[in-house]
Structure formats: C-alpha cells, structure tokens
Amino acid sequence: MSFDIDLLWEVEEEKNIEELINKVVGEALAEESVDCNVEVSIVVTDNARIKILNNKHRNIDRETDVLSFPGYEKDEWEEIKKTDEYAILGDIVISKEKVIEQAKEYGNTFEREFAYLLTHGMLHLMGYDHMIDEEKMVMRKKEEEILNKLNLSREN
16 A cells, blocks of 8 residues: 655644655555555645635635545445555645644643544545444544554643
8 A cells, every 4th residue: 555645735834744644545545454555645724714615615614624525435435445456536725824823722722632633534535424423433533543653642
C-alpha cells in the first residue's frame, strides 16, 4: 500500500503539519488493512468557505469542522481496498478556524485537534458513519485507536 496526498491550503499554511498529515493518513489506512494504492485530497480552508460547502452538499447553513466526500460506497470500498488497484479515496475539507476554536475549547493542541478531524474524515471516506449510536461507538473507537497509535490521545 502506498498513498498520495493532494494538499491545498486556502488559508495561511500551518508550518510543520505535512508530516502529521502523512502519519494520520498512513495510520488510518493501515488500521483498515488497505492494500491498494490510494490518493486523498485534503483542503484546509476557513469557516466562510466550509459553511458554503456544508450548505451546498448537506443543506446545513452553518460552519462545520470537517467535511468528507467519499469516492466509493462502503461495499465498493471494502472490495477495492483488498486489491492492487489505484483508488481515489475522496476529498476531505477542514476548517482551520474550527481547528483553532475547538483546540482551545477541548484543551488540545492544534496538532491533536487537526489530527482528530483528519482521522474522522479518513474514516468517513472509508465508509464509517455516526448517524446511529452503534455506528458512532464503532467510529469513535477507531478514531481513538488511530490517535493512540500516533501518541495523540486526548491525554497528550
């Protein structure tokens, strides 16, 4: 398995974050035993832009922290991830302003909050959701497992 990341900063770039992005994406893919070669697009933007996207794609007229746009349905992804194909996994959009706000609110570092949102987005791309309690518990457990392996648990 290998992966490519297309990273676009629509806001001022955060220094030294690319290594963290590579670690999070790599760990999320490893956690899911992905064999195929993967491409992920990540856009870091501001609250105004993510609000527009949230309204356009989810019909929710407010800012959000992260949006994910999967390239595959869950069943299709489950088959593709076991192959040697090249897969465009999807797109993740993260609001840098929300990362900063939530890091302060939850007592996290910028890096930990960014890693959490990226992990959350990666899991959505791989078919996880949190619309019902059972799904939410599974997704939260996966998020914590990935972050713990990166030494980015809530306690750190």
